[in-house]
Amino acid sequence: MEQKIKTGKKIAKTAVWVVVVFHLILIASTILALNFTWLEFFRKLHGG
Structure with missing residues (x-):
């Protein structure tokens, strides 16, 4: 049971990182x- 919680936390952490990185790239x-x-x-304004 404890292993499941650990895996869930790992997945959640990874998901958060993916979202953060994705937003940073987007911005x-x-x-x-x-x-x-x-x-x-x-450039157009100055007749470039």
């Missing part, structure tokens, strides 16, 4: 995309 890619959009926008 990072969003920031990158926004930065590139702004760069392009400014």
